[in-house]
Amino acid sequence: MRAISIKVGTPGASLVEVPEPQRRKGEVLLRTLYTGICGTDRGLVGNQLSFARPPPGSTSLIIGHEALARVEDVDPGIKLRKGSLVVPMVRRPGKCLNCLIGRQDNCSDGDFVEAGIRGLDGFMRDYFTDDPTYLVRVEDESLGMLAVLTEPLKNIVKAYDVYDLVSRRAITNCRDGSRSCLTVTIAGAGPIGMLFAMMFNSVGMDVKIFSRHDPDGTLSEMASKIGAEYFVREDRSKPIPPSDVFVETSGSPNVAMDGIRALRPNGVAILFGTAPSGSEPVSGQDVIDIVERNITVIGTVDGAKEHYIRALSYLSSWKDSYPGVLKSMITAIVPPEEAPPILAEKPRGEIKSVIKWE
Ligand SMILES: [Zn+2]
Structure with a gap:
């Protein structure tokens, strides 16, 4: 069967033939239907991630951590049955x-280990076996391919939970008890930025989202369908608007600090993006402003099984409340044979590329 693997320590990804996995008692045999490609995959393929690690005893790693799969074989007595759709953790x-x-x-x-990233083979292969503990059932089968967005979205569901928790340290609700008078500004208009925009719009907040360019107006149009306002911020000369929440998805230290500086009193910055380069000095005045304005800076990574489950219900709801938006985020669907060059270099205009395995 086919698999996409990397030699850890060397750039490049290849489509290789590997033996089909043998299901052991208690495990589930799965047919991979779709895998999403994200920045982490490109970091792995470019040999830029210091935490990349093959499984014990191997020098190569099958990549892929955003997946939708179908149960092919399972022991009786487990809630999953043959044909069930699942998202693996x-x-x-x-x-x-x-x-x-x-x-x-x-x-x-x-x-810990992470499938397709560190210490465990991932899901960019025709079949894999797994422990049912780490499989999240897709109840709404009408989601189809869109369920491949569950894995990135679960990060945002967790980030929102952490924000919700820390925001309770002061009154941040509006007079009507909602959060509709609050402004969130999101840096980065990739899939993560857009999913954050949907998350905050769905609780009634005023959402602004920016990135460095939008040559054909796609991002602006997508943002307006979400009910968000998009703007281009080519460089630091353009100010970030005053906000109650700032979300950083690009990983740029100067964007992160500019966003923190634009926060209102009791504001919260959610740092989600990471990048290995860049630097930004933090001045004494920055520290004073963070202290005097009760600013909270949140770093947040990954999500738990409950966040995957809730991500699936958000996808079901957003499929109807933002018609066509989730689908339009998937800008390319390619067979595994065409994936290695796309994994090496992001195609122009890509929001999310997906590999179709069946
Ligand atoms: Zn631990």
């Missing part, structure tokens, strides 16, 4: 207390 627990309660997204010692 990425991160698998180590031995710390957070991991032991299913919150490996909050792992406290780094002793």
Whole structure:
């Protein structure tokens, strides 16, 4: 069967032939239907991620962590049946207390593995076997390919939960009890930025989203369908509007600091993007402003099984409330044979590319 793998430590990805997996008792055999391509995959293929790690005893790693799969074979007595659609979880627990309660997204010692990223083969292959504990059932089968967005969206569901928790330290609701008087500004208009825009719009907040360019107006149009306002910010000369929440998805340190500087009192910055380069000095005045205005800076990664489950219900709801938007985020569907060059270099105009396996 086909698989897309990398040699850890060397740039490039190849489509290779590997043996079909043998299901052991208690495991589920799965047919991969779709896998999404994200920045982490490109970081792995470009040999830019220091945490990339093959499974023990191997030098190569099958990549892919955003997937939709179909159950092919399963033991009786498990809730899944042949034909069920599932989204596999990425991160698998180590031995710390957070991991032991299913919150490996909050792992406290780094002793976890991640499918397709570190220490465990991923889902860019025709078939794989898995422990049913790490499979999230897709109840709404009408989602089809859109369910491949569950994995990126679960990060945003968790980030929103963390924001919700810290926002309760002061009154941040409006006079009507809602959050409709609050403004959130999102840096980066890729799939993560757009999903954050839907998340905050769905709770009634005023959403602004920006990126460095939008040559054909696609991002502006997509934002307006979400009920968000898009603007181009080519460089730092354009100010970031005053906001109650700032979300950084690009990983740029100067964008992160500019966004923090634009926060109103009791504001919250959610840092989600990461990038290995760049720097931005933090001045004494920055520290004073963060202290005096009760600013909270949140770093957040991954999500738990409950966030995958809720991501699926958001996708079902947004499919109807933002008609056509989720579908228009998937800008290319390619067979595995055409995936390696797309994994090496992001095509122009891409929002999300997806590999179709069946
Ligand atoms: Zn842990």
